[in-house]
Amino acid sequence: MITRLIFVRHAEAEGNINRRFHGWFDSRITEKGHKQALKVAERLASMPIDIIYSSSLTRTLQTAQYIADVKQLPIIRTDKLREINGGDWEDMPFDQLPVLYPKENKTWEEEPHLHQMPNGECVSEFYDRLIGEVKHIISSNPGKNICIVTHGAAIRTMLCRFYGQKLEYIKNIFWHDNTSVTVVDYDDKKDEFEVLMEGDTEHLGFELSTIENQEWWQEFMEEKRKQNKLK
Numbered sequence: 001m002i003t004r005l006i007f008v009r010h011a012e013a014e015g016n017i018n019r020r021f022h023g024w025f026d027s028r029i030t031e032k033g034h035k036q037a038l039k040v041a042e043r044l045a046s047m048p049i050d051i052i053y054s055s056s057l058t059r060t061l062q063t064a065q066y067i068a069d070v071k072q073l074p075i076i077r078t079d080k081l082r083e084i085n086g087g088d089w090e091d092m093p094f095d096q097l098p099v100l101y102p103k104e105n106k107t108w109e110e111e112p113h114l115h116q117m118p119n120g121e122c123v124s125e126f127y128d129r130l131i132g133e134v135k136h137i138i139s140s141n142p143g144k145n146i147c148i149v150t151h152g153a154a155i156r157t158m159l160c161r162f163y164g165q166k167l168e169y170i171k172n173i174f175w176h177d178n179t180s181v182t183v184v185d186y187d188d189k190k191d192e193f194e195v196l197m198e199g200d201t202e203h204l205g206f207e208l209s210t211i212e213n214q215e216w217w218q219e220f221m222e223e224k225r226k227q228n229k230l231k
Helices: 014-018 031-044 058-071 094-100 102-110 123-140 152-162 167-172 215-230
Strands: 002-009 051-055 075-078 145-150 181-187 192-200
Touching (some): 002 123, 094 102, 152 181
Antiparallel strands (some): 002 181
16 A cells, blocks of 8 residues: 655744754744745645644644645644754854854764754654654555655655665755655555655745755855766
């Protein structure tokens, strides 16, 4: 039996535009975020969805509500789909992390599978929490089309399992834009996942994109282009 998982990253939130680390810090979506959420809901209007799950944080619930309104479905909230618990990093400006936490910031950027949030979650615990909840959701809804509204690092982390890779593979997965759509099928006979779509944002133009309009992302992509030219 095939169960379809439709993952949606939450819409642009205050931490995204203010460039502050928001894991469990409970920020709200922005004016642009509301527009993004409406666009993704319109996109999913024609896609079969039987049930909606969401992280219990405000930014995901606000995003999920747009989808729920279109689909006329309730939202099932779960703490286990929350973003990573950042501990001492919560609500800290990103540019302060390498200054105040140089060692931890280095692992977060270069070896995320080994990362431990100061007084927060480690990535391996985060991974186990997420995958455990997804498997529980699947077992509770076999054969259904399930929309799961969650977070950027959460989707990036889970994709390691969906691609059949170890957690170290996370370094090969780029950050997805806000309200990006990732579609994954689960085959219970094989206990295997198949990624059909990853981080797609066809419903957003350049003006409604968050990361494409941010300097850090533009610098990141420019560095990647330079590296590819050297190969």
